[in-house]
Amino acid sequence: MSPRPERSARTGRSRSGPRRPPARPQATARNAELLAKFETLTPNIEPRRFTDLITVPELLMGVDDRRFEQTTPVQSAVFDTVAAGHDLVACAETGTGKTAAFLLPLMQRLLRANAEREGSARILVLAPTRELAVQIEDDVQGFGYHTSMRCAAVFGGVGMDGQEQALKAGVDVVVATPGRLMDHLRAGIAAFTGLDVLVLDEADRMLDMGFWPDVKFIVSQLPPGRPRQTLLFSATMPEEVMGFALEIMQSPRLVQLGIRNAPATTITHKAELLGRHEKTAWLSRFLRRAPGPTLVFSSTKRGADRLARDLQSQGIRAAALHADRTQADRLRAVEGFKSGTHRVLVATDIAARGLDIDAIETVVNFEVPFNREGYVHRVGRAGRAGSTGTAITLVSPDERHDMEEIADAFGLVLFEDAHAELVEAGEAIDGALPPVETASVAAERPRRPRTRRPRASEPAATPAVADVASEATSSPQESETTDTAADTPAEDGTGDAARKRRRRRRRRSGPKSDETVEGDGSPPEATGNGSDESGEP
Structure with a gap:
């Protein structure tokens, strides 16, 4: 069977x-x-x-x-x-x-x-x-x-x-x-x-x-x-x-015993208001300063895998735990977390149910839980057997209402010092957070610039164009920490204004050879937003 x-x-x-x-x-x-x-x-x-x-x-x-x-x-x-x-x-x-x-x-x-x-x-x-x-x-x-x-x-x-x-x-x-x-x-x-x-x-x-x-x-x-x-x-x-x-x-x-359907009184609750694409950067910086083992909850299995990979790529010992992983992988992840091989365990709600590890000091909700009972079960992984613990929830603008309902149900005071810890430590994420009321959900996915290898017939790149290429190939981590790169008008060589400047330079310099492309003398252009037509990075 x-x-x-x-x-x-x-x-x-x-x-x-x-x-x-x-x-x-x-x-x-x-x-x-x-x-x-x-x-x-x-x-x-x-x-x-x-x-x-x-x-x-x-x-x-x-x-x-x-x-x-x-x-x-x-x-x-x-x-x-x-x-x-x-x-x-x-x-x-x-x-x-x-x-x-x-x-x-x-x-x-x-x-x-x-x-x-x-x-x-x-x-x-x-x-x-x-x-x-x-x-x-x-x-x-x-x-x-x-x-x-x-x-x-x-x-x-x-x-x-x-x-x-x-x-x-x-x-x-x-x-x-x-x-x-x-x-x-x-x-x-x-x-x-x-x-x-x-x-x-x-x-x-x-x-x-x-x-x-x-x-x-x-x-x-x-x-x-x-x-x-x-x-x-x-x-x-x-x-x-x-x-x-x-x-x-x-x-x-x-x-x-105690209040039914309520978190343990030994847990300290915090919330951080962040754009969705800011969460990984915030979590990475927090984990570098957090001394003890940390359990991170993801609402989806794919999200747990992706987040664990992102943390691993930044030198943080992390493992994923969810129902789609084999039983052997799940046992290795749990045992590695218990032994200290993994500092961070990224888990879904169902997979983390039953984790009985007294050493967990901090629980991070990467997304707001589905409901109040989900919040109780998640944060209950910390502060076990009467010990103290900390529960941090990363809240994007579209999740704020749900988090406020949970906070009101348990009498928690949140959002007063949002983003304060990183600012005080001098480690604030680049770019000011947009106001919660007007943040654009569509602008939250970072875009990856697309570069093109120059043709043999093209003129040598001027210093300005070289700067453009340099910026286009900047590291993904730098682009991920920019809040509004996909929304602001391009001034760095990737928008309409930059294309017009390049065309004017080519017209002034004239044809360089008989192999000039017909039309306006310029090679085919990349899309202005630096991404595929679908908008996916």
């Missing part, structure tokens, strides 16, 4: 680029009605020592290996509820340690039971992306290093044979993306007759990515008569997620 491609979020077109899906309301009457059906717990978020919570020596050794000493708020809040076997919905900010919050109590319960494998996994974890699935598998293997527990990750982009062998051999924990697990279920490879626990991790993201029908199908294939604990973890709580949780859970508890 051929690998099934992972599906991505649906996008559209609008007047100025990708359509931005409308953000879900923060609270509605339907939300309140659904929330009332949960048993809402008052969370105890006081730090607790893992030596007081973990009683299985082998599991505690794995926790010590990972230098876990005290619980985070979400771990303190849900540990006892998960360990007791209750169904639970936990809503918390990203980067707060949700994975360990459900893995450690579940693994301890299985180890205490000391049950033999029944040829079926005991715990099934569904995750929206390959990266998150690999991260959870790594956590299971790390915590359970000194135990006999085994785990298998099942995701698309790679062959099914190795996954099939692992599933048939028997494992305790299966971590899977919905699409690939459906392939195994339909092929009769995966069976969960002995399943004790179902975990839906980052459920809101699975909904956004279009995996919700797959999730419902997978749940429908689980044994109906066997008691099962169901856990759902999410950064936000859309109505669809809450409604489904009520359908599949028994007397579910609800734990909410």
